[in-house]
Amino acid sequence: MAEDLIKLLEILNDSSGWFLSFLTYIVAAGLVVMIIIHLYRYATGKNDWMGRNLEETDQGGQVTLIQLERCQEENDELEKKVILLEQERKELLELIKEKELEITKGKKQVNKLTQEINTLRQLYEELDNRYDDETYTMSQIMYTADEIATAIVEEEHFRQNRDDIFMNLLDYLVNTFKGFREKNPRCIIHVKHPEEDCLIHYAHSSGHSHRVKFYRPPIIGSSAGKAYRTNELYYVPDVENLEYEYDRKELSRKVYRTILCVPIKAGSLDGKTIGVLSVTGTPVDAYEKIEIERAILFASLIYPLIHIDLNKRKETGDEPDSEASG
Structure with a gap:
């Protein structure tokens, strides 16, 4: 097998002159054909001058345009959502302001009611104190009337204790x-x-x-x-x-x-x-x-x-x- 390969190489070496010439013609013909094909495709608008396929570029551009349209649609939807969110935010702010006004109004009402309650409490305490004071005064008046009646009836006792009796009567007045x-x-x-x-x-x-x-x-x-x-x-x-x-x-x-x-x-x-x-x-x-x-x-x-x-x-x-x- 090795010997056959060596023989083939020797034959090629001996005949390399005509083979290289033939190969050169083949390559040159291929290049000419490629140039002709390139010029034809360029002339017909299928390729650009760099040899790029315009049909594939158009298809890629169409895909890109579709993607751009989708992105634009998504962007429009997002903008609409942003607008809706902004409107909701404004509505929430207005609602918060209304609630704050209601809370402020409620606080004022609570303060007013608290003041009224305090006024009523003070009035009640004043009336209660006045009632206690009037009740105590009435008791002192009753003691005074009772002691005066006793002094009028018991003349001798009154004559002997005149100063003490009047001192008690005047002390009843002081207590009121x-x-x-x-x-x-x-x-x-x-x-x-x-x-x-x-x-x-x-x-x-x-x-x-x-x-x-x-x-x-x-x-x-x-x-x-x-x-x-x-x-x-x-x-x-x-x-x-x-x-x-x-x-x-x-x-x-x-x-x-x-x-x-x-x-x-x-x-x-x-x-x-x-x-x-x-x-x-x-x-x-x-x-x-x-x-x-x-x-x-x-x-x-x-x-x-x-x-x-x-x-x-x-x-x-x-x-x-x-x-x-x-």
């Missing part, structure tokens, strides 16, 4: 004043001096010292004297105000700025005033209208007892002035 610990109300009763133009001590509450017995308010020039003189209530919200009639004593130890003077009389008849109930208070303008009305009520309650006692003492010659002088 609101915030009496801060106001420090002190009560004293003065009656007309039988001969001189002044008032004299008759009774006082537990807040006073014994020295109060020796002060005699003048009929003219003192708050108690004006109440006695005019038969009308006289309220001085500030004793340091010179516009009011008040006996400004030298070296006075007064610890009050307010004084309320109520005439002790039978109803509204003139000339029936037998004394004056004076109530002092530590702060300026210490007493409210309701407290002044309570003082007037107590003055009316104790009138019968004082009236009976003064008449009895006049009969026996035991005038209040003699006690104060002693």
